[in-house]
Amino acid sequence: MATNGAQNIPTAASGKVLQGAGVGSACTFSTPTYPSTSGSSRTILVSDGTNNIYSTETWAVPGSSGNVLTSDGTNWTSAAPSGGGGSLIYIQKQSASSSSTIDFTSVGSYTSWLLKYEGMTPASDGASLRMQISTNGGSSWVSSTYTSGEDSSAYNSATLTNLNSSTNFYCSPLQDSGASTSRTNANIWIVNVASQGTYIYGNGGGSDSSGTTNKFFFGGKTTTSGANAFRMIMSSGNIASGDFILYGIKES
């Protein structure tokens, strides 16, 4: 029965609080208990699985904008993020469709990049994917001063096939065209080193027209410094298909 009479307030175990049960319904006591006095400064109410108690650890006020909650081993403090500041910054994605070249001319003001390609297939059999750099935003492309190479092997084979180039960077082994199984994927790390040149290195894997998988790695250098645009091109024919995604590397 609902009542306002103090003499009719029900009693309960210590620490329980009286709660409304809906208009017209009698109030009832909570199942969990609550502290009867305030906790230490900056502690908060937490459940211990049965009752609500004050936390042992204290929680900091938010602090400066951009701060994050950080454990000092005892309490939660507000602090500026430290470490982990570096990250990959997405720049752009391009898809090939019987394209002569895939050119990246808006690459940001980074000194290193990650260019990954996925599902790449050449239009011509026995062609390899290459990369040229530009130092003038893609107005012209460097076609010499490279010393690059790739090594590849078939699945379950330790026999490496080696190819080298002085006219561009190798970025894949020789590839088959056409078949749906013929796909190649790789990560290309590009690094501008002041007064030294531009370096790339990477690795990848794919499968040929018969479905046989292969794995490969590649790397090299051009003595031309200050790359600010990149061109993907086959050693012959077009790039039939494939996605090319470029990220800038924010180092801190």
Add this chain to the structure above:
Amino acid sequence: MHKMVDGKRIELSTTEAKDILDYQAIVKAEEDAQVTAMRDKMNMKMSVLKKIQSNMGLTDDEIKTLF
């Protein structure tokens, strides 16, 4: 012929298409020369292996253990 530049499809001028094809001809010639040299070297190795196999009476499986 077209190129993709920052996500935009751009048709190649006659001059630009020729420049790319000329460049690819140089690149492919360099690549083909290496592939030919590599195959010649492999054929030479196989020839030597056949001689060793024949002279020593080795089976194909025994030869395969070398690789």
